[in-house]
Amino acid sequence: MRHKITDAIRIQTNKTNEMEHSTPLFLTSSFCFDDAESMRAAFADETDDNIYSRFSNPNVQEFTDKICALEGAEVGYATASGMSAVFGSFMALMKKGDHLLSCNSIFGSTHTVISKYLPKYGIDHSYIAANATEEEWEAAIQPNTKMIYLETPTNPGLDILDLDMIGKVARKHQIILNVDNCFATPVNQRPIEYGADLVVHSATKWLDGQGRVLGGVIVGKKELIHDIYLFCRSTGPALSPFNAWILSKSLETLDVRMERHAANALHIATALENHPKLSWLKYPFLKSHPQYAIATKQMQNGGGIVCFELKGGLEAGRHFLNRLKMLSLTANLGDTRSIASHPASTTHAKLTEEERLAVNITPGLIRISVGLEHREDILADILQALS
Numbered sequence: 001m002r003h004k005i006t007d008a009i010r011i012q013t014n015k016t017n018e019m020e021h022s023t024p025l026f027l028t029s030s031f032c033f034d035d036a037e038s039m040r041a042a043f044a045d046e047t048d049d050n051i052y053s054r055f056s057n058p059n060v061q062e063f064t065d066k067i068c069a070l071e072g073a074e075v076g077y078a079t080a081s082g083m084s085a086v087f088g089s090f091m092a093l094m095k096k097g098d099h100l101l102s103c104n105s106i107f108g109s110t111h112t113v114i115s116k117y118l119p120k121y122g123i124d125h126s127y128i129a130a131n132a133t134e135e136e137w138e139a140a141i142q143p144n145t146k147m148i149y150l151e152t153p154t155n156p157g158l159d160i161l162d163l164d165m166i167g168k169v170a171r172k173h174q175i176i177l178n179v180d181n182c183f184a185t186p187v188n189q190r191p192i193e194y195g196a197d198l199v200v201h202s203a204t205k206w207l208d209g210q211g212r213v214l215g216g217v218i219v220g221k222k223e224l225i226h227d228i229y230l231f232c233r234s235t236g237p238a239l240s241p242f243n244a245w246i247l248s249k250s251l252e253t254l255d256v257r258m259e260r261h262a263a264n265a266l267h268i269a270t271a272l273e274n275h276p277k278l279s280w281l282k283y284p285f286l287k288s289h290p291q292y293a294i295a296t297k298q299m300q301n302g303g304g305i306v307c308f309e310l311k312g313g314l315e316a317g318r319h320f321l322n323r324l325k326m327l328s329l330t331a332n333l334g335d336t337r338s339i340a341s342h343p344a345s346t347t348h349a350k351l352t353e354e355e356r357l358a359v360n361i362t363p364g365l366i367r368i369s370v371g372l373e374h375r376e377d378i379l380a381d382i383l384q385a386l387s
């Protein structure tokens, strides 16, 4: 079998009569048929001919096929953003009276969907600590638990959840395991190998890797993806062909990019680990990480995110951001350019301190998305801002 990273480069739409080398852009809303019979057959799902770009499009299919190859998934559906992938996977597969079990440190908008919008449709939820034991996971499962949804590493706390253990629990109770693999990417971690039924991504982050377009994708078991496809084809969160074209090209360099992001991140984490201005620093591949053993079991490298806590709390966080000269202050991550963020004064500023602590956002928490600049330049900027 061909290697996954070769698939990420070589999977391509069929060549047109022009014999192009690089995939062209299929900017078209709909597709033509030669006759009434072939059009009837396509609508009857007897062929997989393209009909309309809300349903399928060659650029979108190429991107989806590459993610399926990288994740080891049967099929997938790509969406306009990571959140529409998350939302589609919830709405297509759960109904009134079902229960969703998630971990307490998840992406902010996902938290909002679960705790504010799902209850409107009668879908119940509960959260479990990211470091919960197998017994605690077992105890959290209810008779109506339909789906377990988790992130690992979590955003922004960098907690690591044990995919093998949670996969076993989900299988035992026949619960759908849905994993947001955004932080690790499939070149670093493949949740399906541990029993995940579905993997969702924000393609906006490392998959694009250059901060250009929004996108999302859901891959996994055929019968589940079919329901998600039917839901999405009717409700309309389709990925734009242009964005798919960008994202598919990005995947050709995903493996080399992620290797360098992780090497830079490990270098920076190691250099800063015992810095006197920090009360702690977290990176999955440092021995000091509380779940180091799990991280090294299920990930190829520690990824591109480093988190630390400034001793001065909220005020020190603001100061730190103001003193940075090169790192970008921006609401994204997973870019060639290094980015610093301070959740307590930005993304999570509307929460009370107590609510923030409940999702592991401490006052001086800084998240660094380590870019591809020279590692010494990234480190030098952080060090001068700390001093």
Ligand SMILES: *Cc1c(COP(=O)(O)O)cnc(C)c1O
Binding pocket: 081, 082, 083, 084, 107, 109, 110, 151, 155, 180, 182, 183, 201, 202, 203, 204, 205, 214, 215, 216
């Ligand atoms: C950004 C992000 C999302 C949402 O993706 P968008 O593309 O911004 O909609 C979901 N999960 C995680 C972990 C993220 O970091």
